[in-house]
Each structure stands twice: as C-alpha cells, then as structure tokens.
Amino acid sequence: MxxxxxxxxxxxxxxxxxxxxxxxxxxxxxxxxxxxxxxxxxxxxxxxxSKDALIEAYLEQRKVAFLAWFDAAIEPYAGAPREQLCALFEALIEKVSVPGYRGCAFINASTEFPAVTHPGHLLPYSTKHEVRQRLCSICQQTTAARPALLADQLLLLMEGVFATTPIFGSEGPALAVKDAARLLIAAHCPATC
Structure with missing residues (x-):
C-alpha cells in the first residue's frame, strides 16, 4: 500500500x-x-x-535539483575557486540549452506570487539567497579584494541568462556569459587564486 x-x-x-x-x-x-x-x-x-502545498513541494523539488546542479558543476574543481566559477558558467550554458527551457522556475514563480508570505515567493527567495551565499563563499576563496562584489556581479550575469534565454534562445546573448564571467573574474582576481 x-x-x-x-x-x-x-x-x-x-x-x-x-x-x-x-x-x-x-x-x-x-x-x-x-x-x-x-x-x-x-x-x-x-x-x-491545497494547491499552495503542491506549489511548495514543486518549488522545493526544483530547489533541491538546482542546488545539486550547482554542486555538480563546481565539484570537479574543489580547492580551485577560480576554476569553480568558470565551470559554473560553462554548465549554465548547457542548463539553458535544453529543449523546452522556459526560464528560471524560481523567477517565474516569484512573478506569479508577489506576496512575500506565499510559498511561490518564499522558496524562490530562499533559493536565490542560497545561490548568492554559495557564490560569495567561492569568491571569498579567491584573491579578489572585494569578493562580495564579485559574487554579486556573477549572480547578475547568471540571472541575466535565466531571464533572457526564453526570449533570445540559448544561441543568443547567453552564449556571451562565459566570456563575461571570465572577464569579471580576471578583473577581480590576479592570475592565480
């Protein structure tokens, strides 16, 4: 049973x-x-x-999958933060290039549920904050003088890919994100981390 x-x-x-x-x-x-x-x-x-309970389960499942994706992208480069950051953006292109990609499920949900107490807003909020924290943690391991600034700039690049790919496709501006991320990382960090 x-x-x-x-x-x-x-x-x-x-x-x-x-x-x-x-x-x-x-x-x-x-x-x-x-x-x-x-x-x-x-x-x-x-x-x-209720439907809200289902929405919460859906977004929780998405959160677990997204954070597992994040971990899998950086895991081969443990101890090499600069390479972890570059690998993350390499993986990002693959992630948004799958057929049927409709953007970030968290951004989509949060726009549908602007009330900050609704699970459709709370889980996207907690997920995005977790990603920001993870980026900060990696950037703090680099030689960046301002690791939090680097993390926020990289987060903006990532979110830009999520937001623009449904409109332009994976062959559009998203393809430039790897180079943009590398330029940002190089600007913030000396050649060795």
Missing part, C-alpha cells in the same frame, strides 16, 4: 511540475492535475492539502 501511495504522490508532483513550468502555476487548476495524474480527488488531497 505504501508503494501505491508514494507512486500517486510522485505522479501528481511530476504532472504538476511539468504543467507549472511549461504553462505557469496560476494557469493550471487542481482538476487538470488530478485528471492528468489519473488519481482521485481524495488521493490528491491526501498528499497535498
């Missing part, structure tokens, strides 16, 4: 994740998710007490 319960929850979350990301969270109703998940309404509410 527990396997079936877990399977239904996973199915609901998978369907919701796809629909929320591709069509927007507010535009998708619970009835659509229930129908596409092939679950009963009672099953849906057993797993998610």
């Amino acid at each position: 527990e396997t079936q319960v877990r399977s239904a929850r996973d199915r609901i979350l998978e369907v919701a994740s796809e629909l929320f990301y591709q069509q927007g969270i507010r535009s998708i109703g619970i009835d659509t998710i229930i129908e596409r998940s092939s679950v009963a309404k009672a099953t849906f509410y057993y797993h998610f007490r």
